[in-house]
Amino acid sequence: MFTLPAQAGRLLYWRFESNDNRLVFTTDSQVQPRAQLIPDPTRVVLDLPGIILERPSVNQAIGGTIKSVRIGQFNAQTTRLVIELAPGYTLDPQKVTVKGISPTQWTVDLPTPQRIARPSTSPSLPPRSTPAPLRPLSRPPVPNYNDFQITRSGLFINLERNGSNSQMQITRSDDQKTIEFILPEASLPQSLLNQTQSVNKYGVSEIRFEQTLTSTPEARVTIRVDEDSPNWQGYYSRLGGLVLMPKGGISQVRDLTYPKLSANNNSSSSVSQNQLPTISAIQLSNNNTQLLIQSNQPIRGRGNIDRRTGVYTINIPNTQLAEPVVGPQLGKNSPIYELKVRQLKPESVEILVKPSLGIRFGRLTQPNQQVLALDVHSVRTLTISPDPKPINILPPANASPIIPDSTNSSSGAPKEGVLVIIDPGHGGKDPGAVGLKGLQEKNVILPISLDVSRLLQEQGVQVKLTRSADYFVSLRGRADLANRVGADIFVSIHANAVGGSRSHINGMEVFYYGHPDLSEAIHRSIIRSIDVDDRGVKKGRFYVLRKSGMPASLVEVGFVTGTEDNRKLSDPAYRLKMAQAIAKGILDYIQQKKL
Structure with missing residues (x-):
């Protein structure tokens, strides 16, 4: 079993002195801190090897140029203190002073944070012609791409604050x-807030969000459904947010059409062309983060993305084009x-x-009845602790040197980065x-694991494999390796099977033993990016989950006995997609936990 070192010290006390930008902390045994400055977001990270927290993690908001101070158990033998700067600020690591007053009392003094200079953008190409002026639009709130999602099992809504499942009321x-x-x-x-978004899936045409802003908040979410749709149910996610699902599962609504919304013209064939809504302009707005489609009358639209090419198709029924339509200037810096x-x-x-390189499209929304808005996102590659800069430590005067425990040399010192164990099962x-x-x-999961x-x-994460070729490793050997090297994350990859000629059973599932956060992050990444039945x-x-002393997850990528999964898992291209989804889930977890 996983155990703490017998002589582990404790963090007894800490405080952040805002007036002096100083962190003060005390331990009950001598410690030799390690410190580094990590960008994106800018934060000073201080690791205390051999020190345990013995309390829940702390996240204290500070304000001003310092966003927060966080304290948590980085791994079994290391407490981590993080001072995160406000967005847009940085500091010189050479001017950060970590000083020992005694072997158990330390201060961290920060210089005054400086604003990050923003590079000037290249001027956009001059327009070929002066576009016709658009009628002024009220600036809609820019939706976060993750705040509302259509998932493979229903709908997900991010919440600032969850309510109680027992108090939720559902009416039809x-x-x-x-x-x-x-x-x-x-x-x-x-x-x-007060947004209506198109869904056009699972028998749902649109979803409406409303908030009562009183001393006791109350949110209302309304979905417009096909009249033949089963009832829907909702529950709060442990990670925060609301999950909406049809009763009986997604198979009950997969083939339902979404209800057609009433238009101004009930019989389009009897309406003359000049009475149809007319699209007059398509323009980039909100600093190139939205593509706005403007009409002179209410319109409804439906969007669909080709994930292979990235091309987004918008269909707008009962509508005509103006002559001419004013469009955006597509210069070399355009996201389109x-x-x-x-x-x-x-x-x-x-x-x-069609997006430019490094651009992806989000969701099609409707800021008002006469405008459709397509979200435009710049794709940033997620990096883990990019280019950390070391910070000098000033030891206390006349202090005895700290001698590492030679009986456990691999567990005392914190690693320079996150260490992940990838465990291809069997072999x-x-x-x-x-x-x-x-x-x-074994022939399916080894290439996925590699x-x-x-x-x-490639993202800067340290990785060790329990096996890198076709050979046998015992279950105990796999867990022992993870514990011995002090890994931060353990992910075991497997494929499933079922007997009895039940080839109709397909799908992936993710297991955990202790806390589900890691497994939920991997599961969420897979169902968002891969067409696979969700178990x-x-x-x-x-x-390997019970005996690994760190967050651990076991991923069953599919059934080798399932007709559908067998075909997919035999395809190297599909296995690569599965690997990408698993890796993205691990990276999301690392970012979420700020490891």
Whole structure:
């Protein structure tokens, strides 16, 4: 079992003195801190090897140029203190002073943080012609891409504050076309307040968000559904947020059409062209973060993305194009590479938007009845602790040197970065599950594991594999390796099987034993990016999960005995996608926990 070192010290006291930008802390035994400055976001990270916290993690907001001070258990033998600067600020690591007053009393003095100079942007290309002026639009709130999501199991809404499942009220209208979720004590994020967004999936045409701003907040979420849709249920996620799912599961609504919303013209064939809504302008707005489509009358639109090419297609029924349509200038700095607009039929418009390199499109929303807005996002590669800069430590005067415990040399000193163990299951004499057409589990999961390892290392994460080729490693050997090297994360990768000629059973699932955060992050990443049946996140008593002394997860990537999964898992391209999703989930967890 995982144990703490017998002579571990404790963090007894700490405080942050805002007037002097100084952190003071005391331990009950001598310690030799390690410190570094890590950017994005800028933070001073101080590790105390051999010190344990013996309390829940602390996150104290400070204010001004210092955002917060966080204290937590980085690994079993190390307490970590983090001073995070406010966004847009940095400091010179050479001017940070970490000084020992005694072997157990230390101060961290910060210089005055400085604003980060923003590089000047290249001027945009001059327009070829002066575009016709747009009618002024009220500036809509810019939605966060993650605040509302259509998932493979339903709908997810991020919340600033969860309510109680027992207080949630769910009602359906008499005409069966709307379902309202009343959420006492829940708070919506600013980006969703009084917003209506298109869904057009699972028999849901749109979703509306409302917030009662009183001393006791109450949120309301309303979905417009097909009248044949089953009732929907809601529950609060442990990670924060609201999950909406149809009763009976997603299979009950997968083939439902979304209800058509009433338009001004009930019989389009009888309406003359000049009475149709007319799209007059398509322009980039909000500092190139939204593409706005403007009409002279209310319109409704439906969006769809081709994940292979990145092209986003917007279909707008019962609409016509103006002559001409004012469009954006697509210069070399434009987030849009190509824009095509065409009248598909006399009463239907199609818009195809191709992103520039490093750009992705988010969700199609409706700030008001006459405007559609497509979110435009710059894709940033997630990096882990990029380019950390060491900070000098001034030891206390006349202090005895701290001698590391030679009996446990690998566990005392903190690592320079995060260490992840990737565990390809089975191997060698143990093929694991054997599925259709003789597909062996060990031959599926090794290439996935190798790709996960490579992808993490490309992001600056240290990785060790329990096996890197086709040979056998015992379960105990796998867990012992993770504990011996002081890993921060353990992820075991497997493929599933079921007997009895039940080839119709397919899907991936993720297991945990202690805390589910890591497994939930990996699961969330997979279902967002891969077309695979979702069997959820579950608690399991697997040996490697029980015996690994760090956050651990076991991923079952699919069933080698399932007709659908077997075909996919035999495909190297699909295995690479699975590896990318698992790696992204691990990176999301590292970022979430600020490791």
